[in-house]
Amino acid sequence: MPDYAKITVDGQTHEFPIVQGTDGNRSIDISGLKEKTGCWSYDQGFANTASCRSSITYLDGDQGILRYRGYPIEEIADKSTFVETAYLLINGQLPTKPQLSEYSRLFTKHANLHEGMKSFFLGYPSTGHPMAMLSAMVCALSAYYPELVKPNPTQEEIKITAIELLAKIRTIAACTYKKTIGEPFMYARADLEYVNNFLHMMFSTPTQEYSPDPAVVSALKTLLILHADHEQNCSTSTVRMVGSSWSNLFASVSAGICALWGPLHGGANQKVLEMLEQIHADGGNTDKYIEKAKDPANPFRLMGFGHRVYKNYDPRAKFIKKKADDLLNALGIHDPLLEIAVKLEEKVLKDSYFQERKLYPNVDFYSGIIYKAIGIPTDMFTVMFAIGRLPGWIAHWIELKENKDKIGRPRQIYTGEMVRHYVPIDQRK
Ligand code: CMC
Secondary structure, eight states, X not given: OOSEEEEEXXXXXXXXXXXEOTTOOEEEOOTTHHHHHSOOOOOGGGTTOOOSOOOSEXXXXXXXXXXXXXXXXXXXXXXXXXXXXXXXXXXXXXOOHHHHHHHHHHHHHTOSOOHHHHHHHHHSOTTSOHHHHHHHHHHHHHHHOGGGOOSSOOHHHHHHHHHHHXXXXXXXXXXXXXXXXXXXXXXXXXXXXXXXXXXXXXXXXXXXXXXXXXXXHHHHXXXXXXXXXXXSOHHHHHHHHHHTTTOOHHHXXXXXXXXXXXXXXXXXXXXXXXXXXXXXXXXXXHHHHHHHHHOTTOOOXXXXXXXXXXXXXXXXXXXXXXXXXXXXXXXXXXXXXXXXXXXXXXXXXXXXXXXXXXOOBOTHHHHHHHHHHHTOOXXXXXHHHHHHHHHHHHHHHHHHHHTTOOXXXXXXXXXXXXXXXXXXXXXXX
């Protein structure tokens, strides 16, 4: 097979090298396209474009395969912890025992926020969306660590920044929740590991210590792991894009949080639960919502279905559905929303509209059932996604630096006026 592609423009043929990943996928390297052919490429939504070289996550959307640093997601979700997964994604290797215990120790050491930062929360309205507070507070960390916001930090400085972020994101998340319910913020405890410490800061009060059911800790750990990376999705590409201008890691992650918030991306988990609640309030009539989603004149979509890359069952959704069942059984909860979700999924999978478009449940479809059972309010769901996705964002930002990627700067197909001349306001019609 030739290792180049030919592109003919205006009768002139030019060759472009084909580059191949370790997964066998081939891409046409079109650097120099404009120079050789006089044309740019156009790929709206980047559906056919590899934007970088990456060795972090492998995803086969047709087969429904997801691997972190080569390890199948099923093995990691079953056997690993969130802290170990973060270490793996960021450092490329599973840690040794001493490396893991040092990593965990640093997360506890750096968990608490600067007292000055806490006062910011007082200024937010208690009705403010937690994602707005999360992105602002993560960016605000840059102001507290000026020594970590250099354009080209050393490896040690990057490591410290990553630890500050991983340690503090769950504290910021818990503070946003406490703010909205008007309870005092809780300090992290030195004796608790990552997930338990987060649950403590969320649900303990000065007079009552929260003691989670092991099934809650296990379900939350699994969800965080399953969200930890997903290659070049919208928020990760945003982190890489912002980082490509040599913006610092705090600022780049804050931008990623904003990208994640959108309902077509991470914000879908909140929208799924709201949709299930709406169907429930509407008498459980799933058919009505399926028909609405199929109507081309109606912008309504079934939230939690479809994916740009998965054209098969999202392997994360399979895992999460089982975890949701296990958790509800362990806690003795009967949630009618789970029944509606299962019914909706069954009908969708048999419907030719969804079959033809290869629309399957995605990671966001069942996760809300778990968060709800844990007691996490709906508008915090995307914050939970952000905590989970943070190791991936950090790993990609570091990789971008290591690969010395150029600043992201796409071109456009200009569709505006060519030239117009200024008309003074009193002469305009
Ligand atoms: N319900 C109904 N129709 C849909 C849906 C849906 N959830 N998703 C896609 N379609 C239709 C869409 O209308 C289009 O139909 P047609 O070909 O007739 O115009 C076709 O399927 C292809 O859709 P698309 O918007 O071109 O596909 P995309 O790859 O650009 O979008 C998506 C992917 C995830 C944004 C989209 O499937 C969607 O909006 N899903 C609902 C939101 C959601 O659950 N997002 C979470 C994604 S997983 C978490 C993560 O972000 O990582």
